[in-house]
Amino acid sequence: MNLFSPNIAKSRKLEYSIGFSILLFIFKILFSSSDSFLFHFANEFIVFFTLYFWLLYLVDFVHTKLRSPLQIVLNVGILSALFFFFVAMSTIIFDIKTFTPHQNFITSIFSLIISFICFIAAAYIFSVFRELFFLRQKRDPKTYFNTMIVFFVFLFFSNLLIKIDQEFDYPKNAFYIVALILISINSLRVAWIAFLTKRQKIYLLILSVVLSILFGFNFSFSLDDNILTKILVDLSPGFHSVLSLMMIYGTIYFGVIFFTTLFHLPTAEAFDRKAEEVTSFRDLTKLVTQVLDFKELANTITQVTTKVCNSDSAWLVVIDKEEYDLVSINNIGYVEADELSKKILESLNDETDSLITLNPDITEVPVKNDLQKFNFSWIVIAPLKIHEKQKGFLFAARQKDFPFDDDDKKAIEAFSDYASVAMENAMLIEESIEKERLEKELDVAREVQYKILPSETPKYKNVDISAMFIPAFEVGGDYYDFFELDDDHLGVVMADVSGKGISAAFIMAEVKGVFKSLSSVIFNPNDLLVKANAILSESLDSKNFVTAIYGVLNLKSGKFNFVRCGHTPLILISEGRAERFTPMGLGLGLDNSEKFSDTLKQMEIQLKNNDILTLYTDGIPESQNAHLEDFGYERFENILIENSDLSTDEISNKVMANLTTFSKDNIQNDDITLLIMKWFSNNKIVGEN
């Protein structure tokens, strides 16, 4: 059970403390000079509980101040000094021989006030001892401390025995000695010193020697015959002996602290560094997960590298497209760091797989002349790696001729690892942003494409038309359209824009504009395409082109006049046979000279009843299966022939179903567009031209 944590609220503790103090005060005033044993007995108990509750209250109070142990040590020092000065001053002012606490009312009150101050001071000092004892202890050493307290209590009450019989003092002496032994043992608990910084240790060293001496004086005072001794012995002999024990505790404890700190001093710097290392690792771990900007993180990394590894400068180089790119510098100029790292990395000839330590004087890296300001004696280079691939280097450099030790190197390596992780994070985020952007872009492109394509196919009595369009994930830029030129003529276009994505979608929009406007003013397909080529050649990039078939169908006669500009052949299914028409014609945008118009050939097909005209993009014949075989023309034509009795919608569906089955194990790379027109001449007058 812990003596110091009974379930009493904090405010209650203060109430109890003050309550008992008042009780003690009244008791002392009323029975100021009684000498009966009962009086002594009651007196000691009231004093004990007053002390106990003050202690309870102050333990809590001190516990909240633990973050700065040096501050509470200083407070103890001030209290201890107070004791010292009071005793010293009172010896000068008062006549010790004649002074007794009960001379008159004033001396009584004075004694009591002094006593209460001593109570609170003693309780405070004891709380501090207790807290320091438990501070930074890994195992729970409660037993030792509690045993000591028990003996303090024994000692406190053993004074009553002396009141019974003057000779009966050996229990008190025995308890005194046991308590002393326990104090000595407990004074060795000073682990918390190790966690102080070097500066704090120096401060503590001075403080502890002063405190040890002060407590020593106070102890000797407590044995002397002086006013304080008189007051306290009169108040409670138990309290007096406990207080004197505490003074011994203080002397020993701060003595131990003095020597321990003294021995800790030489290692203080190393310890500080380790502590800094741990803190920076913790901070970096946090940063790596929170900061998305690699450059910001790189700055932190070069900063901590300089600080933790005792280097004068640090900088970070990233390999970007086989070039060295200086990302962050600390304590070195940009130009110098850039030049230095390039020179060093070149001289290393790619042997940079693991940590490298360089002494430029020995390795003769030519860094002298123009870089005199940074005449480094030692340089450590740690590679940054992502998936076994070198992505950069972390440099740490020292000007003093004092090589990096293993700890330094390990820390630098660890920092470069952090940099690698951060870099990978940054890369992944960038990738995912890029991917998202690309997907958005493709969404836009697909939307554009759908808006450009006609929403429905025109309906005529003697021609049945079906159009089907299936976009690829990366929009391909397929386009088809119908133009009702007049009551008897229907213009049909199918085009395929080179390239993919949003740029293809934009070109497609332009192509639609060109065909829509030209078809209304130029009737002849050949003339129309020559004009279209002239327009598109000017606006298209030199690497872009458009393939197209444009034809005009005479709705009365069934004559189809068309030109093909680099597009896939037109397929005609007639009487169970397939025929491919590939009249000469360059793709649009390929050539802007006479060559285009010179080579372009127009063709006329006379459709017969149930003839099927098929326009399509290369997405159909170039569809591939898992074995990378093309769907090809023959497969395509055979499906058309086999299903030529069906309606155009049904034929379309058959083609798509076959195509899907064929290429089910491969992704669709290109848009697929299919336009089927079936001619019925029965309903119309035939023969007129």
Added chain:
Amino acid sequence: MADFNVNVRGVGSVSVIDVKGYLDAHTAPQLENAFNQLIDGSKYKVVVNFNDLSYISSAGLGVFMAYVETMRENKGDIKFSNMQDGVYNIFDLLGFPMLYEFYKNENEAIEKFKESISK
């Protein structure tokens, strides 16, 4: 997707580009790089050997269109050789044979360059 590879060789004053595998929108930049390097080195006489090319997309075709003008302006050219039928058909449909010279083998193409010099 399948791989793509570009290799540039010098045969006298003529540069031969060997293309291998799949040439599409994703691999086209590699070929563009090869052309850029040739132009940087003022080498305008180029033969593209298609022997190991199995597929070409519209974006792949666009690469040749993008560079042919520069070559021709500098008294050079891009000539094609060793094309497989499937690949040739794609060029043919577009009308490339009307604008570019195609040869059965690389040497013929190189000879053609030499002839034009001696003329």
